[in-house]
Amino acid sequence: MIAGIPIEFILFALTLLGVAVLHRHNLPIALAGLAAIGAYKWLAQDYALALHFLHEWKLVLNLLGLLLGFAILAKHFEDSGVPDLMPRILPDDWKGGFVLLILVALMSTFLDNIAAAILGGVVARKVFDGRVSVGFLAAIVAASNAGGAGSVVGDTTTTMMWIAGVPALHVADAFIASSVAMLVVGVFASRAQHRYQPIQADPCSGVHVDVEELGILSVVVLTRVLVAGLIIGGAVAGNVLVDFPALGAWIAVLIGGLFHPIPWAEAKIAWKGTLFLIALVLAASLMPVAALPLPSWHTTLGLGFVSAVFDNIPLTALALKQGGYDWGMLAFAVGYGGSMIWFGSSAGVAICNGFPEAKNTWQWIRQGWFVPVGYVLGFFVLLALLGWHPDALKATGA
Numbered sequence: 125m126i127a128g129i130p131i132e133f134i135l136f137a138l139t140l141l142g143v144a145v146l147h148r149h150n151l152p153i154a155l156a157g158l159a160a161i162g163a164y165k166w167l168a169q170d171y172a173l174a175l176h177f178l179h180e181w182k183l184v185l186n187l188l189g190l191l192l193g194f195a196i197l198a199k200h201f202e203d204s205g206v207p208d209l210m211p212r213i214l215p216d217d218w219k220g221g222f223v224l225l226i227l228v229a230l231m232s233t234f235l236d237n238i239a240a241a242i243l244g245g246v247v248a249r250k251v252f253d254g255r256v257s258v259g260f261l262a263a264i265v266a267a268s269n270a271g272g273a274g275s276v277v278g279d280t281t282t283t284m285m286w287i288a289g290v291p292a293l294h295v296a297d298a299f300i301a302s303s304v305a306m307l308v309v310g311v312f313a314s315r316a317q318h319r320y321q322p323i324q325a326d327p328c329s330g331v332h333v334d335v336e337e338l339g340i341l342s343v344v345v346l347t348r349v350l351v352a353g354l355i356i357g358g359a360v361a362g363n364v365l366v367d368f369p370a371l372g373a374w375i376a377v378l379i380g381g382l383f384h385p386i387p388w389a390e391a392k393i394a395w396k397g398t399l400f401l402i403a404l405v406l407a408a409s410l411m412p413v414a415a416l417p418l419p420s421w422h423t424t425l426g427l428g429f430v431s432a433v434f435d436n437i438p439l440t441a442l443a444l445k446q447g448g449y450d451w452g453m454l455a456f457a458v459g460y461g462g463s464m465i466w467f468g469s470s471a472g473v474a475i476c477n478g479f480p481e482a483k484n485t486w487q488w489i490r491q492g493w494f495v496p497v498g499y500v501l502g503f504f505v506l507l508a509l510l511g512w513h514p515d516a517l518k519a520t521g522a
Contacts, residue, residue, distance in 0.1 A: 130412050131168070135161045139407060140433050143467060144485040150467070151396050154403035161410050180409055182368070183437060186280070187402055189370025190238050190359070191474055193377055195394035197355040198242045198478070199387040200380070204348035207250040211324040214251060220323035221260065221314030224248065225267040229306055232271030233278050236359050236369055237459075241268035241471035245478050255321035261482045262492030263313030265472045266463035270306050273459030274299035274452070277363055281440040282455050287367060288444045290451045294515065297452025298459065301506035305460060305498035312494040351380035397477040401470055408435040419448035421512045427454070428461030428499055432468040436461070448514045453506060464496050465489065 126134060139157025143150045165171035201207065214220035224247060232240035244264040248256045272278030274296045276286035282295050355376040362372020377386060416439070417423045427439055436458040443449050443458075462469030466476050466488045476482045 131164055132161055132411050135164065136407055136411060139404075140467075143404075144465075147483040147485055150483060151400045151403075154400045154407070158403045158407045161407050165410055176410070177406065180406060183405065184402055186368065186370045187405065187470060188398055189374050190236060191398040191401065191470065191477070192391040192394055193355065193359070193370060193373040194236075194239045194242050194474065195390040195477065196377055196387055197239060197352055197373075198246050199390040200348050200352040200355070200384070201243055202246045202250075203387075204352060206349065207247045210247050210251050214323060216323060216325045218314045218318035218323075220251065221248075221317045222310045224251070225263055225306065225310045225313065228264055228267040229271035229302070232268045233275040234360065235278070235356055236363065237268040237272035237279050237469070237471045238474045239356060239359060240271060241265050241475045242478070244268065245475045249478075251323050252317065252321045253324060256479065257317050257320045257491060258479075258482050258484065258487045259491030259494075260313050260317040260320075261475055261479055262463065262466070262472075262488050262495055263309050263317075265466070265469065265475055266309050266460065266492075266495045266498065267306060268471045269460045269463045269469055270302035270309075273302050273456045277360065279455075279459050281436050281458050283363060283367065284437070284440050284444065285451055285455065290515070294451045295455050297450075297506065297510060298456035300509060301453075301456040301502035302460065303502075304505045305502035308498035308501055309494050313492075316491070347383045351376075351384050354380050394474075394477040397473050401467070401473040404467060405435045405437070409438055411438075413438070413442065415446055416442050419443075419446065419514055421450070421453065421507055424449065424453050424457050425500075425503055428457035428503065429464070429496075431458045431461035432464035436469070450513050451515055452510075453503070453512070456502065456506065460499055460502070464492075464499070 125131065135157060139153060139161075142153040142157070146153060162173055166173045210224075211220075214223050224244065228240050228244035231243065241264055244267065245256070245261065248260065248264060252260075269279070272282065274282070276282045276292045276295050282298075285295055286292060355373055358372035358374075358376030359369040360372070362375075363369035365372075380386070411434075416427070427443075431439060439458050440454070443454055463472065465485060466472040466482055467485075472482075482488060
């Protein structure tokens with residue numbers, strides 16, 4: 125230890141600092157940090173590094189499969205022509221952005237939050253003519269995480285709680301906090317985006333769905349929409365049936381390839397961001413954390429801020445092992461909390477694959493200041509309305 129702090133934490137903190145400051149070099153910094161932490165554990169502590177990484181195989185494959193698979197989903201959705209028609213549906217002023225964020229949150233209640241964020245980013249790029257502020261991108265990520273926080277199929281952490289035996293209704297308490305957070309984020313983010321780039325009042329000139337005059341969809345558009353829907357359905361089915369959404373998503377990607385060519389180039393673009401997130405997640409898994417502080421609402425509030433820089437999956441696993449948490453409150457904290465910084469959640473990394481400018485951590489915090497404000501307000505509204513109701517449930521089901 126150095127000054128009572130384990131070496132692993134110091135190395136991890138330096139890695140996060142490097143990512144935040146030198147965001148243009150985030151991948152080599154993350155890989156170097158993982159290598160340094162792994163080397164220290166192996167050489168200084170005789171740590172069974174290979175066995176540890178083998179234990180994390182499912183998490184790694186899920187992240188790999190989802191981020192790459194949903195990049196392909198985004199391309200199918202974008203080329204379907206549906207995003208070009210969204211200006212006809214969304215209000216013309218700042219409320220258009222607000223409605224878009226609400227739609228992202230609603231999608232995330234039954235989709236993986238990564239997919240909801242990516243689809244929201246695709247629509248935002250179209251309706252704002254390619255000029256989407258970093259603050260609005262942060263709001264999209266917050267919306268995707270807020271929607272998934274109260275649903276047992278909307279986020280990996282809530283699914284973990286469900287599998288461990290936490291009733292879905294207990295997790296759903298998080299929707300109270302999420303609603304408050306979304307009201308704050310939605311209003312401020314949408315107004316700021318409207319000042320930066322107003323939403324298109326009508327579809328671009330000449331944009332229409334093929335053969336629209338005949339009242340039917342063209343075969344190309346229809347297959348694109350069907351393939352996108354198939355990938356979404358596959359991810360949901362994989363999550364519910366085998367707790368492996370990436371497997372279902374990729375089966376759907378391959379089946380969809382029978383109807384329309386798979387846009388492999390999109391997966392290539394998303395590869396670096398995916399590898400970056402996996403490196404950070406594996407580095408976080410090597411931290412010497414055997415237990416969390418004693419469960420309380422104060423601890424839960426703090427875990428939300430920790431989730432902005434530390435993977436929320438091991439945090440949730442430790443909480444389930446320890447027991448004594450209010451699961452709805454914890455679901456909101458670790459689910460929504462990662463939105464505060466772009467690399468705090470997989471949804472944030474996914475949307476940055478399409479919007480590299482959002483990797484500027486300072487701009488994310490400065491323009492997305494309403495995300496942590498929404499977190500604090502939502503948390504305390506939930507606490508005031510329902511109070512702190514800990515559950516003795518542990519991951520063993522005891």
